[in-house]
Amino acid sequence: MKPEIVENVAFNLIRQAVIYLPEDVKQALKKAYEEETSEAGKTQLKAILENIELAEKYQAPICQDTGTIIFYVSAGAEVRGLDKLENALINATRKATKEIPLRPNAVDPFTQKNSGDNTGRFIPYIHWEIAPGNTLELTVMTKGGGSENVCLTGMLVPGEGINGLKKFVIESIIKAGAQPCPPTIVGVAMGGGADIAMKLAKKALLRPLNEPNPNPEIAKLERELYEAANMTGIGPMGLGGKTTVLGVHVEYAYRHPASFPAAVAFNCWAARRATARIHEDGSVEYLTHKEKV
Amino acid sequence: MPVYHLKTPISEEEIRKLKVNDVLYITGTIVTARDQAHRRALEYLKEGKPLPINLEGLAVFHCGPVVAKEGDKWVAVAAGPTTSTRMDLFEDEFIKNFKVRVVIGKGGMGKRTTDAMAKYGAVYGAFTGGAAILAAKAIKNVRGVEWLDLGTPEALWIFEVENFGPLTVAIDSHGNNLFLDVAKNVEENRKKIYQKLGLPP
Numbered sequence: 001m002k003p004e005i006v007e008n009v010a011f012n013l014i015r016q017a018v019i020y021l022p023e024d025v026k027q028a029l030k031k032a033y034e035e036e037t038s039e040a041g042k043t044q045l046k047a048i049l050e051n052i053e054l055a056e057k058y059q060a061p062i063c064q065d066t067g068t069i070i071f072y073v074s075a076g077a078e079v080r081g082l083d084k085l086e087n088a089l090i091n092a093t094r095k096a097t098k099e100i101p102l103r104p105n106a107v108d109p110f111t112q113k114n115s116g117d118n119t120g121r122f123i124p125y126i127h128w129e130i131a132p133g134n135t136l137e138l139t140v141m142t143k144g145g146g147s148e149n150v151c152l153t154g155m156l157v158p159g160e161g162i163n164g165l166k167k168f169v170i171e172s173i174i175k176a177g178a179q180p181c182p183p184t185i186v187g188v189a190m191g192g193g194a195d196i197a198m199k200l201a202k203k204a205l206l207r208p209l210n211e212p213n214p215n216p217e218i219a220k221l222e223r224e225l226y227e228a229a230n231m232t233g234i235g236p237m238g239l240g241g242k243t244t245v246l247g248v249h250v251e252y253a254y255r256h257p258a259s260f261p262a263a264v265a266f267n268c269w270a271a272r273r274a275t276a277r278i279h280e281d282g283s284v285e286y287l288t289h290k291e292k293v
Numbered sequence: 294m295p296v297y298h299l300k301t302p303i304s305e306e307e308i309r310k311l312k313v314n315d316v317l318y319i320t321g322t323i324v325t326a327r328d329q330a331h332r333r334a335l336e337y338l339k340e341g342k343p344l345p346i347n348l349e350g351l352a353v354f355h356c357g358p359v360v361a362k363e364g365d366k367w368v369a370v371a372a373g374p375t376t377s378t379r380m381d382l383f384e385d386e387f388i389k390n391f392k393v394r395v396v397i398g399k400g401g402m403g404k405r406t407t408d409a410m411a412k413y414g415a416v417y418g419a420f421t422g423g424a425a426i427l428a429a430k431a432i433k434n435v436r437g438v439e440w441l442d443l444g445t446p447e448a449l450w451i452f453e454v455e456n457f458g459p460l461t462v463a464i465d466s467h468g469n470n471l472f473l474d475v476a477k478n479v480e481e482n483r484k485k486i487y488q489k490l491g492l493p494p
């Protein structure tokens with residue numbers, strides 16, 4: 001697979017992601033606006049919808065915080081040239097920062113220096129997965145800081161079981177309050193280990209809002225947590241109302257008998273993500289956005 | 294729901310009319326200030342130095358804008374609000390001494406600021422977090438910038454705005470604070486949620 005093609009697709013995905021919200025998020029926000037009964041909440045949702053339209057009209061990023069760039073790559077085992085991919089994704093990030101433009105958001109934690117181009121040690125971060133076949137699926141998430149600051153990992157008490165998890169999720173949402181720019185999308189994961197749980201919780205943010213977990217028991221838990229979160233009354237931007245979350249997505253891994261790791265990840269209403277599939281012959285399918293690139 | 298359109302300089306009398314949940318649009322001058330600018334302004338005050346701009350009757354905006362230079366002119370590209378709680382440390386002195394009438398940000402502010410707003414006559418207007426383009430489009434002109442040595446996000450940007458909003462009045466000048474009300478409400482709802490989920494209290 002030619003690195004130039006991957007670079008070009010990655011650039012297009014970043015552009016799609018920061019300017020256009022995915023259709024499922026837009027629909028969920030519209031529905032929330034129609035159903036919200038709190039006046040302050042409704043005003044906020046209306047401003048969000050107007051802002052989304054303006055971003056599309058002026059081809060400008062939806063939010064000034066264009067986030068940290070994270071890639072999820074699912075590479076077919078038969079795809080050749082995978083060693084050139086990392087470089088292609090870094091180049092795409094640099095180009096996107098300059099041309100869209102994005103806010104430079106990569107800071108060395110030791111010297112506090114901003115690299116100025118959204119790249120640096122381990123950034124953009126790339127998650128790798130090997131799949132059968134000869135296609136490459138590429139997803140970008142541009143993750144805002146306000147919603148990242150309230151993500152939580154907890155090592156719960158195994159004896160409390162699912163009740164412990166429910167409590168942890170609700171308390172995390174209450175603690176986050178207005179900070180992650182609600183209405184948010186909440187990713188929840190249990191099991192694995194501290195790192196595995198957070199990885200799964202964050203990946204759950206990529207799942208479209210209209211796709212419940214295929215496991216009916218987990219789907220039921222998602223529904224239950226969604227309803228409970230919207231009973232908090234935090235509301236849009238924390239100004240009160242019944243729309244605190246747009247969705248709750250739950251994932252899980254098996255756990256050690258003595259541990260019950262849990263993680264809660266937040267994405268703000270500006271839930272920016274985009275995916276494309278690149279075929280061996282160089283043809284590209286954009287899977288999340290119908291907008292032209 | 295009453296909607297107000299106010300022009301700067303805003304008088305104390307006009308501010309006293311506003312109640313929480315009202316919607317406010319501002320036309321005139323707003324000035325950005327984050328932690329560093331607040332700190333420096335209060336240092337100037339202590340040393341008896343005047344600020345580069347008289348803030349009386351104006352709005353201060355918690356915002357680190359994305360700006361671009363077109364020729365020799367600055368343009369605001371994106372200008373969403375930042376979290377206001379960080380400024381709780383300074384805002385009471387700021388309101389008292391500089392007679393700022395509106396504070397704009399996201400996420401709300403605490404008791405100290407609420408008390409100062411009641412005492413000296415100011416309100417907090419919540420602007421939608423993330424709505425950076427909506428804000429930028431209301432900024433018609435960048436009149437100037439001061440303290441650029443603090444860095445672009447921390448400098449004092451002086452914006453001429455037209456119908457900047459919607460701002461939800463979340464703290465009024467009568468001691469009401471919507472965010473503190475919501476927090477109280479959330480505390481009460483927590484019990485119901487625990488019950489619904491079958492959790493022990």
Ligand code: SF4
Nearest residue numbers: 063144146181268423
């Ligand atoms: S939390 Fe999200 S919407 Fe809010 S300012 Fe940050 S990136 Fe923008």
